[in-house]
Amino acid sequence: MQAKPHPCSESSDSCTPATTPQLILLCTALIMIAVGYGGVTSSSLAFGADQLKHFQNNASKIESYFSWSYATSSFSAIVGSVGLVYLQENYGWRIGYGVLVALVLFAVLTFFSGSVWYLRLNPTKNxxxxxxxxxxxxxxxxxxxxxxxxxxxxxxxxxxxxxxxxxxxxxxxxxxxxxxxxxxxxxxxxxxxxxxxxTVDQVEELKSLIKIMPIWITRIVMSLNTCQGSFAVLQATSLDRHIGSKFQLPAGSVSSFALVFIVAWIILYDRILLPLASRIRGKTVHFSTKSRMGCGVFISFLSMAAMATMEGIRRAVAINEGYENNPDGVLHMSILWVLPQYALMGFAEGLNAISQNEFYISELPKSMSSIASSLYMLSMAIASLLSSFLMTTINNLTNRGGKESWISSNINKGHYDYLHWVLAGLSITNFLFFLAFSKAYGPLKDEKFEAQGTAEDGKA
Structure with missing residues (x-):
């Protein structure tokens, strides 16, 4: 039995549909990927944080760990969205997936090679x-x-x-x-x-989870902004994607701009800003978790405003150049025009995503570390579902009376700029809610410990 359908005939538009066993094989593979990815993402951050629990100045170590963990993930995503896309476009899907299998096998072997040095905590309860x-x-x-x-x-x-x-x-x-x-x-x-x-501990665990929910919800709303991948591809396809005289960026790799700025921000923050602030104050400095989360939420609003403005300009250029009815036409407009919007998106993610994970891990009891490290990905999953609902609702509201939908497949006839102004409105509202939730939450555990330490030093 073949694992995939026969290739489509070049002489006609007919294609052989996949058989039931082939679909079962595909769905099984996708389920295994989902289960494996869910298992890794729900435990890897907490597992890494456990290795740092005996360090002095734990808050600073945890902050640096989360920053570099996210930087590593972002760098891997850059390699995937650029390098693997290039391999698949030029050498086929088989080579692309083969490279992925080899990398995953290497990751598994590397992880288990260090197992003798890991600090492992035994689970005590469900x-x-x-x-x-x-x-x-x-x-x-x-x-x-x-x-x-x-x-x-x-x-x-x-x-x-x-x-x-x-x-x-x-x-x-x-x-x-x-x-x-x-x-x-x-x-x-x-x-x-x-x-x-x-038990009292069980009650306090549930209280801790309920207490962080309002701030967690602001992450869901913010994640709506990063779920517009199909628009990014449509927009990039209409722009001149040549960078230099020889290299043409694949349209599917345009999101890598945001990832590059995430990595750049983490390096700037962890290697330049924090050491500089620590040197000026004469002691180890780390900016508060809530401050970084709030800055990220606000910058996400700026990124949506920039994206709406940029799309308005791009659409006007497309109409002026006569491409209103030709969404496949390439404009005399460089892909580098999208850099500001992705720079803001990268800075927003670098600030908020890292501090959100740090917030969950530090505020929830140690017994809830796995749940804490799962909350970020859960917010992304819920945001993806809400994004689909939002797109469907906007499409149904804007195509009434035979009008062209805002999210038309013809990007030059649609109004994706209006869509992003809606997202900008949601983002600024989300920021105001974050300010209210943050004030109601009160001081974080680390802030309480620092205040106690300062008070004791004052008495001494």
Whole structure:
């Protein structure tokens, strides 16, 4: 059996459709890629952070680790979007995928070669199951009356690092209140029914997850801006993609501009700005996580405004040159015109994406490291789904009455500039929400520790 359909006939437009076994093979491969990628992305960042837990000045080490981890990923994406696209266009898909297989095999062997030096933490519980238990237990114990300053309540702290729950989201505290020790606890001091009585740590884990959700949502909205890959290809196809006299950038590689600026920003920030600031202040300096997240959200608005402006200019040039009905026509306009919009997008991602991952890892309990490192990719996945919904909605609203849709397949007749002004409006609204959520969140854990350290130094 052949793994792929027969090639299409050059003499006609007919193609042999894929058979059921061929489709099953393809879908199985895609599922395996998704599972493998999900497994790596959900644990690699947390695993790397675990290796740094015993270092002094941990916050600075973690910040640098996240920066260079993201820089490495971005550099790999540049190689993929330029080098592999070039191989596939000039030597075929078989060579392109063969190179990928070899690289993945090399990565696996490299990872396992260092296994003797890794710090490995053994899993102690099913975290997701514990979160559901807290929700169920707090609902089942909803009739318990809570009073502020109540010190007579007994909490289930067996096996917990905390003896009392925090005062925020107090309705969840009902999940860890012991009403009758003889009925609720067994001889070992653990809960008879863990779906009605949870530990203090379990309650605080759910509280931590709920607390970061508003800021996490701002990342979803920001990720909508990076889900416009098809537009980037359409726009690049209409521009002169020659860089120099010999090299022509593939249209599918135009997104690599943003990746280049991400890597450039990380090098500038980690190797120049931070050391310079530390030298000026005479101590190790790292800019606050929330400040970097907020700057990233605001710059994402600027990138959408720049993209809308650039597309308006490109569309006007296309119409003036007589290409309104010819979306395949190449304008007398260089691909370098798109550099400002991708520079802003790269800086926004470099600021926000890294600090978001750092925020999740540092703010959630250590037991939730895998969930923390999964939240960024989860926001990207949700943004992709929302982007499809947004595009469908805009298309349905703008093509009424026989009008040309804003997101027409003919980029010169459509109005992708209007689309990006909509995204710019969403982005500035998202920034305002971020400011409100950030203020409501209060100081981060690292900021609290620094404040305590400063107070102790002052007393000394």
């Amino acid at each position: 975290l997701v199951n514990g979160l559901f238990k807290v929700m169920v237990a707090s609902y089942r114990n909803r009739n318990i009356k809570l009073f502020s300053g109540d010190t007579e309540l007994e909490y289930h702290s067996k096996g917990s690092t905390l003896s009392h729950p925090s005062g925020k989201l107090r309705f969840l505290n009902k999940a860890c209140i012991i009403q009758d020790p003889e009925r609720d606890l067994n001889g070992e001091g653990t809960a008879v029914n863990p779906w009605k009585l949870c």
